[in-house]
Amino acid sequence: MAAGRPASWEWGSHMREQTRGLMDKLGKPIAVGTVETVAPTIPPDLGTAGVVIGLRPRQRLGYARDDDLAYIVTAGVLEVDATPRPNARQVIEIYYKGDLIRSRIAPNLPGMNLIAASRAEVIRIAGRKLDAMAAAHPEIARWIEQNFARQVPRRQLHLAAVGSLTGEERVASFLVELALRIGEAGYEGSRTFDMPLSRTDMAHYLALNADTLSRIMSRLRQSGVLGTASRGRAYTPSLSALAALTPLADAIRDLHGDLRA
Numbered sequence: 063m064a065a066g067r068p069a070s071w072e073w074g075s076h077m078r079e080q081t082r083g084l085m086d087k088l089g090k091p092i093a094v095g096t097v098e099t100v101a102p103t104i105p106p107d108l109g110t111a112g113v114v115i116g117l118r119p120r121q122r123l124g125y126a127r128d129d130d131l132a133y134i135v136t137a138g139v140l141e142v143d144a145t146p147r148p149n150a151r152q153v154i155e156i157y158y159k160g161d162l163i164r165s166r167i168a169p170n171l172p173g174m175n176l177i178a179a180s181r182a183e184v185i186r187i188a189g190r191k192l193d194a195m196a197a198a199h200p201e202i203a204r205w206i207e208q209n210f211a212r213q214v215p216r217r218q219l220h221l222a223a224v225g226s227l228t229g230e231e232r233v234a235s236f237l238v239e240l241a242l243r244i245g246e247a248g249y250e251g252s253r254t255f256d257m258p259l260s261r262t263d264m265a266h267y268l269a270l271n272a273d274t275l276s277r278i279m280s281r282l283r284q285s286g287v288l289g290t291a292s293r294g295r296a297y298t299p300s301l302s303a304l305a306a307l308t309p310l311a312d313a314i315r316d317l318h319g320d321l322r323a
Contacts, residue, residue: 104205108187117183125168127166131165131187132163135158135183137181138181153263153266162210166189231307239317243319244258
C-alpha cells in the first residue's frame with residue numbers, strides 16, 4: 063500500500079471501478095417504485111416481541127451469523143465494521159431508527175461487529191421468532207420485506223459515493239444524509255444534526271484518510287456551510303448550500319428526506 067493512503071483506500075479504489083455506472087442513475091432522483099423510503103411504523107406485535115436494549119456509545123451487540131439475531135433500531139445510530147485485511151478496518155454499514163438488522167444475512171467478513179455509534183436503543187428478537195411471526199402475520203412479513211428492500215438503494219448510493227466522488231463530495235454527501243435523516247429543521251433552510259460517528263469512524267466509512275477528513279471539515283467550516291452547534295452536534299445555515307457540494311443531492315433527498323424542509 064502506498065505511503066499516506068488509509069487502510070480503506072484499496073477498498074474504495076476497487077469499488078470505484080465497479081460503481082462508475084451507478085453515477086448516471088444516482089445523479090438523478092432514484093425510482094424506488096413501491097418501496098417506501100421512510101421507515102413505516104413498527105407493527106405493534108413486533109414491537110413487543112423482543113427485548114428492549116439501551117446502548118451506550120461504542121457498545122457492541124451479538125452479531126454472529128450462527129446466532130441469527132434480529133435487531134430493530136428504535137433510537138440512535140448503529141454501525142457495522144469489519145477488518146477485511148489485518149489493520150484495514152472499514153465501517154461498511156450505517157443503520158438508523160426504524161431499520162431492521164439480521165445477523166444471519168450479514169456477509170461473512172473477518173472481524174464483523176455491530177456497534178452503537180451513539181447512544182441508542184434496539185429491540186432484539188430471535189431470528190426463529192421473527193420468522194414465525196412473519197409466517198403468521200402478513201403485515202409483519204410485508205414490513206420486513208419493505209425494510210430490507212429500503213436498505214438496498216442506500217447501499218448503492220454509498221458505493222457510488224466512495225467509488226466515484228472526491229473527498230469533499232463524499233463528506234458533503236454524508237453530512238447532507240445526516241442532516242436529513244436525524245437533523246432538526248431550523249430557520250430559513252438551516253439544520254442542526256448529531257454527528258454520531260467519531261472522526262475515525264467517519265473516515266473509515268467514507269474511505270478517507272483521517273487527516274484528509276479533518277482538512278475537508280475545516281474547509282467546510284471556513285466556507286460557512288458548516289458549523290458546530292455543541293459537542294457532537296453540527297449546524298448548517300443553509301442545507302441547500304451544503305447539498306450543492308455533492309452531485310448526489312437528488313438521490314440523497316429521495317432516500318432520506320426533502321432538501322427544502
